[in-house]
Amino acid sequence: MTITDTSSAAPTVRKLSSLQLASRYGTMLALLLLILFNLAMTPNFLSWQTVNVNLTQVAAIVIVATGMTLVIATGGIDLSVGSLMAISGAVAPMIFLDTLVPIADPVLAVALAFVLPILVTMAFGWFNGMLVTRYAIQPIVATLVLFIAGRGIAQVITNGNLQVFKNPGFQFIAMGQIAGIPAQVALMLVVAAAAFAVMRYTMFGRQVLAVGGNEKAARLAGIPVRRIKILVYVISGALAGLAGLVVVARNSASDANLVGLGMELDAIAAVAVGGSLLSGGRANIIGTLLGALVIQLVRYTLLANGVPDAAALVVKAGLIVLAVYVQQRADRS
Template identity: 75%
Template sequence: MSAVPATKDTGTRLADLLLRHGALIALGLLVLFNLFFTPNFLSWQTLNVNLTQVAGIVIVATGMTLVIATGGIDLSVGSLMAISGALAPLIFLGTILPMPTPLLGVALAFIVPVLVAGLFGAFNGFLITRFGIQPIIATLILFIAGRGIAQVVTNGNLQSFRNPDFQVIGLGRVFGVPVQVILMLVIVGFAFWLMRRTLLGRQILAVGGNEKAARLSGIPVKRVKMAVYIFSGLCAGIAGLIVIAINSASDANLVGIGMELDAIAAVAVGGTLLAGGRAYVGGTLIGALIIQLVRYTLLANGVPDAAALIVKAALIILAVWLQGGMKRA
C-alpha cells in the first residue's frame, strides 16, 4: 500500500526536475553540439549576434512570464511594440511637437512610448478585471487594433532616421557589452527579485494557482492582474524601441510581428506552467536562448530558416508534454 505514494512522489520530483532544469540541460547540449560542429562558435562576433538578437525576445518574454503566472496570456505585445516604435521617431524628429533641444526630444522618445505601451497594458488589465473578459480575447483586441493604431499614427509610412543619441538603446555599448543586453539583464533581474522577494510576487503565484482561494484569503486579485499586464506592456514598449533603433527605421507593419509567439514559446520552454501558479524567470531567459541558438545552429549548418519554425513548435510540444506529465504525476 505504501509503494504507490512513494512512486507518485518520485514521479513528481522527476517531472519537477525536468520542468525546472530541462531547459538548462537542453541549452548545455546545444552549446556542446556547436562547440564540435559549428565553426567559429566561440568567437565574440557569434556571441554578440546571438545576444543582441535574443535581447528583445527575453524582455518581452519576461513580462509574459508574470502574466502567464497569473493564469493569463498577452497576445498584444507585438502590436504594443509597433505602437511604441511608431511614436518614438515622431517625438524625437519633432513631428508631433517641435522640441526646444534635440536631447529633450530623445529623452521623451525613450519615456513616452514606453508609458503609452504600459497604458495599453492597463487597458488589457481593465478589460479582464472589470468586465471579466478572458485574457486571450481581451488581448486579442489590441493584437488586432494595436497595429492598426500604429499604422494610423504613421499614415502607414516607413520612418527612417539617423539619430545616434536615440539609437544607443539598440546599437550602443558599455565596455563592449550591447546596451540592449544590459537592459535585458536589468529587467530579468528585476522580475526575478520581484517574484522571489516581494509580496506581489507571492500574490501573483497565488492568483495563478487558485484565484478563488486567493480572493477569499484577501489578496487584491484585480490589482495583481492589472500590475502584470502593465508590466508586460512596459516590456513590450522597451523592446519596440530597441528594434527600431537597430534597424534605423520604424515600420508599423513589421515591428513586433510574431513576437507574442516567440515570447510564449520562451516561457513554455523555460518551464513556467502555462496554466499559471509558477514562474521561472531564469527559465524564460534560458528558453529564449534555446530558441535563438536552435535557429543559429540550423542556419550555421546549412539548414533552411523555415526548419527552425518546425523545431520551435516541437520544443513547445515537448515543454507542454512535460508540464502535463508533472500534473499527472
Template identity: 60%
Template sequence: MSMASTVCSQFRFDPARHGALAALVVILCFNLIVTPNFLHTQTLFVNISQVATIAIVAMGMTIVIATGGIDLSVGAIMALSGALAPLIFLSPFGLANPGLGLAAAIIIPILAALCCGIFNGVMVSYFNVQPIVATLIFFISGRGLAQVLTNGNLQTISNPSFSYLGTGKILGLPFQGWLVLAIALVLWWLVTRSMFGRQLLAVGGNERAARLSGIPVERVKIGAYVICAGLSGLAGLIVVAINSASDAARIGSLMELDAIAAAVVGGTLLQGGRAPIFGAILGAVIIQLVKYTLLANGVADEVALIAKAAIIIGAVYLQQGRRD
C-alpha cells in the same frame, strides 16, 4: 566514497526540472562542432541582441502567465512603441529641442505601451473577458494603429544617444545584455520578495482562494498586464535603436510566439502560479539558438517556426512533471 561520488549518487536527472538546461547544452555542443564561427565575437553580439528583446518580452509574459492569463498583444505593442519613437523625435518639437525630443521619444512610447497594458488588464479583470480574446484586440488593432501613424512608411531615426539602446556596449558587452540582467533582478525581487509577488502567485495558483483571502485580484491582474506591456514597449524601442529605423509591419512580428515559447520552456506553468524570471531568460536563449542554428546551417526560416512549435509541445509535456 568521495564527495563527488556522493553528489553524483544523490543527483537524479529530472526532465521536468533540468530539461531546459540539458537542451541548451545539446544546442551549444552541436554549434561548437558543426556551426562555423559560432564563437566569433560578432556572432555572440548578434545573438545577445536577438536574445535580449525576446528575453525582455518573455519576462513580462511570464508575469502575465503567472496569473493564469496570456498576452497576444506584445508584438503589436512593440510595433506601436517603435512607430511612435521616430515620429516624436522627428516632430517639430523634437527637432527644435533635441534633448527633450529624445527623452520624449523614449518616455511617451513606453507610456503608450503602459496604457495598452491597462486596457488589457481592465478587460480581463473587470469585464471578465478571456485573456486570449482581450489581448487579441490589440494584437489586431495595435499594429494597424502603428501603420496608420506611419502611413505604412519606413521611419528612420539617427541619433547616437538613442542608438545606444541597441548598439551600445558596457565592459565590451552589448548594453541590452546588461539591461536584461537589471530587469531580471528587479522582477525576481518583485516576484519573490514583495507583497505584489506573493499576491501574483496566489492569484495564479487559486484565484478563488486568493479573492476570499482578501487579495485585490483585479489590481494584481492589471499590474501584471501593465508590466508585460511596458517591457514590450521597451523591447520595441530597442529594435528601432538596433536598426535605426522603424517598420510597423515587421517590428515585433511573431514575438508573442517567441515570448510564450520562452516562458514555457523556462518553466512557467500555463495554468499559473509560477513565475521563474531567470527561467524565461534561459528559454529565450534556447529559442534564439534554435533559430540561429537552423539558419546558420542553411535550414529555411519556416522550419524554425515548426521547431518552435515542437519545443512548446515538448515543454508543455514536461510541465506535467512540475505539477505539485
C-alpha cells in the same frame, strides 16, 4: 504476515523523479547540448561576433517574455505585445524627428522618445487589464483586440510610412556598449534580474503566484486580485514598449508592419520552454531567459548548418509541445 510487493515501486519513483528533474533542469540541459553541438559542428561559434549576434537577437524577446511570464503566472496571456512594440516603435521616432510637435532641445526630444512611448503602451496594458478584470473577458480574447487593432494604430500614426533615422542618443539603447557589453544585452539582464527579485522577494510576487494558483482562494485571503491582474498587464505593456524601442533603434528605422511581428509567439514559447506553467501559479524568470536562449540557438544552429529558416518554426512548435507535456506530467506526479 503480509508481504508487500515493491518490485514496481522503485521504477515508479525513478520515473517521477526523472520527470521532475526534466521539468526543473530540462531547459538548462537543452541549452548545454546546443552549445556543445555548436562547439563541435559550427565554425567560429565562440567568436565574439557570433555571441554578440545571438545575444542581441534574443534581447528583445527576453524583455517581452519577462512581462509575459508575469501575465501567465496569474493565469492570463497577452497576445498584444507584438502590436504594442509596433506602437512604441512608431511613436518614438516621431518625437525626435519633430513629426508630432517641434521640440527645440534635442536632448529633451530623445528623453521624451524613451518615456512617452512606454507610457502609451502602459496605458494599453491597463486597457487589457480592465477588459480582463472589470468586464470578465477571457484574456486570450481581451488581448486579441489590440493584437489586431494595435498594429493598425501604429500604421495610422505613421501613415503607413517607413521612418528612417539616425540618432546616436536614441540608438545607444541598441547600438551602444556598457562596460564592453552591448547596451541592449545589459538592459535585458537588468530587466530579468529586476523581475526575478520582485517575484522572489516581494509581496507583489507572492500575490501574483497566489492569484494564478487559485484565484478564488487568493480573493478570500484578501489579495487584491483585480489590482494584481491589471498591474501585470501594465508591466507587460511597458516591457513590450521598451522592446519596441530596442528593435527600432537597432534597425535605424521604424516599420509599423514589421516591428514586433510574431513576438507574442516567441515570448509565449520562451515562457513555456522555460518551465513556467501556462495555466498559472508559477513564474520562472531565469527559465524564461534560458528558454529564449534555447529558441534563439535552435534557429541559429539550423541556419548555420544549412537548414531552412522555416524548419526552425517546426522545431519551436515541437519544443513548446514537449515543454508543456513535461510540465503536466511532472505536476501530476
